[in-house]
Amino acid sequence: xxxxxxxxxxxxxxxxxxxxxxxxxxxxxxxxxxxxxxxxxxxxxxxxxxxxxxxxxxxxxxxxxxxxxxxxxxxxxxxxxxxxxxxxxxxxxxxxxxxxxxxxxxxxxxxxxxxxxxxxxxxxxxxxxxxxxxxxxxxxxxxxxxxxxxxxxxxxxxxxxxxxxxxxxxxxxxxxxxxxxxxxxxxxxxxxxxxxxxxxxxxxxxxxxxxxxxxxxxxxxxxxxxxxxxxxxxxxxxxxxxxxxxxxxxxxxxxxxxxxxxxxxxxxxxxxxxxxxxxxxxxxxxxxxxxxxxxxxxxxxxxxxxxxxxxxxxxxxxxxxxxxxxxxxxxxxxxxxxxxxxxxxxxxxxxxxxx
Amino acid sequence: xxxxxxxxxxxxxxxxxxxxxxxxxxxxxxxxxxxxxxxxxxxxxxxxxxxxxxxxxxxxxxxxxxxxxxxxxxxxxxxxxxxxxxxxxxxxxxxxxxxxxxxxxxxxxxxxxxxxxxxxxxxxxxxxxxxxxxxxxxxxxxxxxxxxxxxxxxxxxxxxxxxxxxxxxxxxxxxxxxxxxxxxxxxxxxxxxxxxxxxxxxxxxxxxxxxxxxxxxxxxxxxxxxxxxxxxxxxxxxxxxxxxxxxxxxxxxxxxxxxxxxxxxxxxxxxxxxxxxxxxxxxxxxxxxxxxxxxxxxxxxxxxxxxxxxxxxxxxxxxxxxxxxxxxxxxxxxxxxxxxxxxxxxxxxxxxxxxxxxxxxxxxxxxxxxxxxxxxxxxxxxxxxxxxxxxxxxxxxxxxxxxxxxxxxxxxxxxxxxxxxxxxxxxxxxxxxxxxxxxxxxxxxxxxxxxxxxxxxxxxxxxxxxxxxxxxxxxxxxxxxxxxxxxxxxxxxxxxxxxxxxxxxxxxxxxxxxxxxxxxxxxxxxxxxxxxxxx
Numbered sequence: 023x024x025x026x027x028x029x030x031x032x033x034x035x036x037x038x039x040x041x042x043x044x045x046x047x048x049x050x051x052x053x054x055x056x057x058x059x060x061x062x063x064x065x066x067x068x069x070x071x072x073x074x075x076x077x078x079x080x081x082x083x084x085x086x087x088x089x090x091x092x093x094x095x096x097x098x099x100x101x102x103x104x105x106x107x108x109x110x111x112x113x114x115x116x117x118x119x120x121x122x123x124x125x126x127x128x129x130x131x132x133x134x135x136x137x138x139x140x141x142x143x144x145x146x147x148x149x150x151x152x153x154x155x156x157x158x159x160x161x162x163x164x165x166x167x168x169x170x171x172x173x174x175x176x177x178x179x180x181x182x183x184x185x186x187x188x189x190x191x192x193x194x195x196x197x198x199x200x201x202x203x204x205x206x207x208x209x210x211x212x213x214x215x216x217x218x219x220x221x222x223x224x225x226x227x228x229x230x231x232x233x234x235x236x237x238x239x240x241x242x243x244x245x246x247x248x249x250x251x252x253x254x255x256x257x258x259x260x261x262x263x264x265x266x267x268x269x270x271x272x273x274x275x276x277x278x279x280x281x282x283x284x285x286x287x288x289x290x291x292x293x294x295x296x297x298x299x300x301x302x303x304x305x306x307x308x309x310x311x312x313x314x315x316x317x318x319x320x321x322x323x324x325x326x327x328x329x330x331x332x333x334x335x336x337x338x339x340x341x342x343x344x345x346x347x348x349x350x351x352x353x354x355x356x357x358x359x360x361x362x363x364x365x366x367x368x369x370x371x372x373x374x375x376x377x
Numbered sequence: 378x379x380x381x382x383x384x385x386x387x388x389x390x391x392x393x394x395x396x397x398x399x400x401x402x403x404x405x406x407x408x409x410x411x412x413x414x415x416x417x418x419x420x421x422x423x424x425x426x427x428x429x430x431x432x433x434x435x436x437x438x439x440x441x442x443x444x445x446x447x448x449x450x451x452x453x454x455x456x457x458x459x460x461x462x463x464x465x466x467x468x469x470x471x472x473x474x475x476x477x478x479x480x481x482x483x484x485x486x487x488x489x490x491x492x493x494x495x496x497x498x499x500x501x502x503x504x505x506x507x508x509x510x511x512x513x514x515x516x517x518x519x520x521x522x523x524x525x526x527x528x529x530x531x532x533x534x535x536x537x538x539x540x541x542x543x544x545x546x547x548x549x550x551x552x553x554x555x556x557x558x559x560x561x562x563x564x565x566x567x568x569x570x571x572x573x574x575x576x577x578x579x580x581x582x583x584x585x586x587x588x589x590x591x592x593x594x595x596x597x598x599x600x601x602x603x604x605x606x607x608x609x610x611x612x613x614x615x616x617x618x619x620x621x622x623x624x625x626x627x628x629x630x631x632x633x634x635x636x637x638x639x640x641x642x643x644x645x646x647x648x649x650x651x652x653x654x655x656x657x658x659x660x661x662x663x664x665x666x667x668x669x670x671x672x673x674x675x676x677x678x679x680x681x682x683x684x685x686x687x688x689x690x691x692x693x694x695x696x697x698x699x700x701x702x703x704x705x706x707x708x709x710x711x712x713x714x715x716x717x718x719x720x721x722x723x724x725x726x727x728x729x730x731x732x733x734x735x736x737x738x739x740x741x742x743x744x745x746x747x748x749x750x751x752x753x754x755x756x757x758x759x760x761x762x763x764x765x766x767x768x769x770x771x772x773x774x775x776x777x778x779x780x781x782x783x784x785x786x787x788x789x790x791x792x793x794x795x796x797x798x799x800x801x802x803x804x805x806x807x808x809x810x811x812x813x814x815x816x817x818x819x820x821x822x823x824x825x826x827x828x829x830x831x832x833x834x835x836x837x838x839x840x841x842x843x844x845x846x847x848x849x850x851x852x853x854x855x856x857x858x859x860x861x862x863x864x865x866x867x868x869x870x871x872x873x874x875x876x877x878x879x880x881x882x883x884x885x886x887x888x889x890x891x892x893x894x895x896x897x898x899x900x901x902x903x904x905x906x907x908x909x910x911x912x
Contacts, residue, residue: 074809098812105813111806115828124824125814171814 024085024174024207025050026071031080033066040066041077042231048175048224050085053201053208054236055218058228059254064211067228068177071209072105073098084174104168104176104206109184110160112152118163119148125171138166142200157185158193165197169204176201178210182217194221215255219243227251243304244280245373252302257334259303259348263374266296270374273343274303275318280371299374305334305351307370310358317365319343326358337364405734411726416742418723419749419786425760426620428768433614441618446602450619454598454626457519458584462577464524468673469531470573474565475666477539479657487670488536494677495529496890498847498864500589500871501883502526505681507593508688508876519596525677526590527583531576538572539565557657574633581630585623586753588850589868599623600755600850607759608854620756627751634747682887685880692877701866706885709862712777713845716784717792721837723785724792732800743797747790754787758851780855784845791844792837799833839893846890863889 026048033041040063048054058064069075071082073089073096081091084103089096112121122135139145142162152160161181168176181197182190198221201208212218218225219239226236235247246252249260263272270279313320324336324347335350335358350366352358430438441447475481476488494502503522506513513521546568550560566573588600599619607616659666731743761783765774773779803826811821849864856865863886870879 069809072809072813074812098809099815099817101813102815103813105810107806107810111804111810113807113811113825113829114802124811125816167810167814 026175026207026209027081027083027086028067028071029081029083031067031070031082032078033063033070033075034078039231041070044080044228044231044233046226046233046236048207048209050207051205052223053198053210053221054224054226055210055212055222056226056228056233057212057215057218057254060213062228063231064213064228065179068105068179068209068211071175072103072177073101102171102174104171104173106161106164106168106176106178106181108180110152110164110181112160112163112167114152116151117148118144118150118152118155121152121163122166122170124167135166135170138170141169141203142166143196156189158189158196161185161193162196162200165200169200169206174207176204176206176208178208180212181210183212183214190217219255225255227254246302248375249300249302257305257349257351259305259308261301261303261344261346261348262377263299263301264296265299265374270299270301270372271296272301273319273339273346274308274366274368277301277368278371279374298377300377302373302375303348303368305349307368307372308348308350309367309369310335310337310350310352310356311365311367313363313365317367319366321348321364321366323358323360323362323364325360328354330354333358337366339366405730408726408730408734409739412730412739412742415723415727415789416746418782419746419789421764422752422757422760422786423624425764426617426624426756429613429760429763430617430621432767433617437614438618438621441615442622447619447622450597450599450602451622453516453596454585457516457523457596457598458581458630460520461523461527461584462580464520465528465531465580466573466577468524468528469576470535470566470569472528472670472673473532473536473539473569475659475670477536478565479659479666480663481659481666481670482663487674490674490678491532491670492529493891493894494526495533496843496847496894497526497678497681497887498589498849498890499523499526499583499587500593500849500864500868501685501886502677502681503590503593504867504871504876504879504883505684509680509684514594515596518594519591522590522594523584523587525673525680527580528673528677530579530583531573534572534576535569538569542568578630578633582627582750585627585630586755586850588753588755593871599626600753603755603759604850613763616759620759623753624751624756627753628748631748631751682884685883685887688876688880689884692880701861702863702881702885705861705863705866705882706889708860709846709864709886709889712780712784712862713842716781716788716845717838717842719781720785720788720792720841721796721834723789724796724837725834728793728797728800732797733805743793746793749786750790752787754783754848754851755854757787758783758854762854775855775858777857777860780852780857783851783855784841784848787848787851788841788844791840795833795837795840796830799830799836802833803829836897839896843890843893843897847886 026046028044028046031041031044032039044063044067046054046056056064056067066075070077070090076095077090081088083089083091084101088094089101113124116124118139119135120131122138123131126134135148136145139148142165144159144162144166147155147159152163155163165176165178165181178197182194185193194217210218210222219242222239224236225239225242226233227242228234229250235242235251237245242251242255246255246258249258252258252260261272261274263270263277265279268279269276311317319339321337321339321343324338326336327334331354333352333354333356335352337348337350339346339348348366358364433441472491476484476491481487499522502525506522507518512518542565547560547564550564551557555563586600587598588604591598591601592604599622603616603619603623606612606619727743727746730739761779762774765772765779807825807829808821811825812818816824847864849868852862852865853868856862861869863882867879867882867886870876870882
């Protein structure tokens with residue numbers, strides 16, 4: 023398996039820049055998810071990697087060998103990149119067996135797909151045509167077809183977008199297992215941050231044509247580089263505060279701060295006394311209690327969204343605390359009713375960005 | 378900037394978005410050049426017609442247009458179009474509804490039978506009726522014959538739209554308190570409105586271009602008058618003037634197409650789950666519906682075929698025309714076959730350009746080729762014939778290639794519809810995947826693209842072949858000297874009132890035309906109607 027390295031990749035359509043200097047390294051054998059709002063250039067990036075389009079500038083290298091650059095260009099059919107487009111794009115005129123064996127040399131086409139179909143759990147369906155398969159089955163055939171040619175890199179373009187919710191979870195599980203078994207270096211494009219967090223080893227956030235952050239799922243969640251990333255990856259409350267040493271003073275009390283090492287390593291102008299910051303508080307970092315006890319702030323419940331295992335509760339802080347609307351995650355069994363007065367306590371260290 | 382990305386490429390990719398063309402590297406200028414050449418050929422007849430008219434002089438032409446004859450012809454043509462189109466709309470829609478949406482017994486059987494009349498040339502239907510009864514003539518005769526000959530043009534698109542319409546909409550309408558009848562009127566017909574209008578436009582265009590049927594019935598329209606002026610009196614200015622009016626009428630009819638498409642935007646909500654609509658129970662009405670369909674098929678199919686068989690039996694075995702039948706059949710098949718292949722090939726680059734490189738100008742070019750529909754075969758043939766004789770020193774005059782070119786121009790839009798529909802079945806994503814699986818461009822073409830669009834190309838071939846076999850007017854004018862096709866030989870006998878000798882040729886045409894019609898029916902049945910009719 024091979025490492026994929028993207029350097030300073032640019033691509034614009036007319037006057038409209040889509041990719042503006044993408045830098046990304048995908049370690050060999052890892053699954054890296056690229057997330058971003060729709061229109062952020064995710065699919066364009068995949069198409070450049072696959073070799074269907076040429077970048078305006080920049081290089082793409084696999085295992086140290088440049089496949090697209092100033093002087094080099096390896097055409098799509100010689101890149102050994104397995105491409106699984108949205109909806110699978112199975113060849114409608116070919117059987118499952120012929121689809122999977124499509125990229126094999128002629129001699130192996132007749133029976134070269136058996137192992138792979140076994141691996142994706144579709145043995146016995148060789149003679150079916152794509153329209154006779156369910157959405158999840160089609161997706162797995164598309165994956166088997168891409169893996170059949172022993173690719174260096176596998177590209178998945180929103181592979182689960184067309185599946186319904188409960189099918190999506192199980193197919194996602196299957197695909198993950200298959201990719202693990204195949205030990206393939208994989209790039210997955212998705213707009214579903216939940217999918218990215220649960221599936222990938224590393225998650226890269228693409229925004230305005232750039233990778234703004236690439237980290238492990240937990241790093242990305244706990245230490246997003248800015249508010250926008252924080253809001254894109256999961257739910258986020260961002261409130262104002264004043265940073266003083268390793269504590270930040272907020273409407274929710276004086277809170278310990280994490281991520282100091284992150285900040286100091288960047289050699290920011292070192293703390294010259296208190297300064298204003300934005301504070302990230304994830305919904306599960308807040309605990310609800312009865313009002314007025316020992317909680318730092320009080321507020322009133324506006325709305326509670328029940329999700330079975332948990333509830334997401336909107337709480338408006340009291341006027342004495344600035345009146346901001348916060349979202350709080352509580353266990354599903356917790357009894358909350360709109361209008362109720364509650365006390366709020368932050369139970370964890372928080373992340374701050376310079377305001 | 379080392380990478381040569383042209384402005385054109387960038388712009389194209391921008392509009393195409395994620396469907397970026399996989400065959401991009403095949404320089405689009407080459408495709409564009411071929412497409413432009415095709416468009417140029419299609420424009421020839423119109424250019425020749427204008428040349429021909431300008432030879433006569435504007436004053437003469439104006440004088441010839443503004444006279445009472447034109448008014449008479451206009452009245453004859455327009456009232457026929459209005460009445461026949463209306464009748465076809467009713468018959469076609471009701472038939473489609475009965476077959477696609479009700480519990481009518483033997484639906485598959487009827488679905489085949491009601492389309493077969495399309496394979497019978499209008500002039501054969503006309504011959505069948507007129508040879509049996511002298512009372513079938515004039516306006517009433519023309520209404521009867523044309524309605525029976527062309528109602529399938531409405532039936533086919535409407536049936537397809539019924540088949541693909543979302544049954545959920547009817548259910549919602551019922552749940553909102555609309556009764557059966559109100560639901561039918563407001564939803565069912567509403568869904569099919571675009572298809573109905575589209576079919577009606579085709580009917581109107583066919584009537585504008587028809588010659589043989591009206592000649593037999595003694596009904597005077599623009600085409601019969603032009604044919605007389607040009608073919609018998611050699612009055613070129615008069616023929617040119619009337620041709621101009623005829624083409625203008627065609628353009629007016631064609632301009633209704635935008636209307637039909639704008640109204641006909643049928644969308645399904647949600648994924649394309651193929652839900653079958655609950656069929657309406659006919660109950661006590663079943664015998665009435667069966668009798669109606671039986672009558673329709675009897676009149677449209679039974680009478681023409683029956684008449685041909687009757688005249689063969691009547692004439693006994695006195696005139697055995699075996700050799701000339703074979704000879705005419707061979708030439709018919711030869712000319713039609715070459716024309717069908719040529720037309721399909723011509724349509725391919727134009728469709729490719731419009732579908733794979735979505736740029737406004739390319740799509741306009743493609744849509745522009747549909748304007749050929751406004752040019753009746755008679756006008757195309759006369760323009761080509763006049764030009765080659767007068768201005769090209771007789772080059773190609775009365776030669777087989779000229780006849781084939783005329784067919785190719787005349788039937789180009791038919792081939793384009795089929796080729797386009799099949800190309801839409803082969804999304805560029807599939808080619809992209811094939812390439813990423815290590816296949817070179819040529820292999821992709823052979824293993825993915827051609828197998829996918831093959832049926833559509835075959836359908837295009839069949840449609841043009843069928844149309845050329847049943848073509849009479851242009852063939853009469855352009856047929857090489859000393860050669861006869863089935864239709865011209867039929868016409869020669871028919872005009873001499875030698876019905877017994879004409880009849881075998883009529884039957885031969887029907888038999889040859891029936892094969893490609895069957896293939897076509899299968900093709901359009903399998904195609905999602907969105908692709909087939911979303912021009």
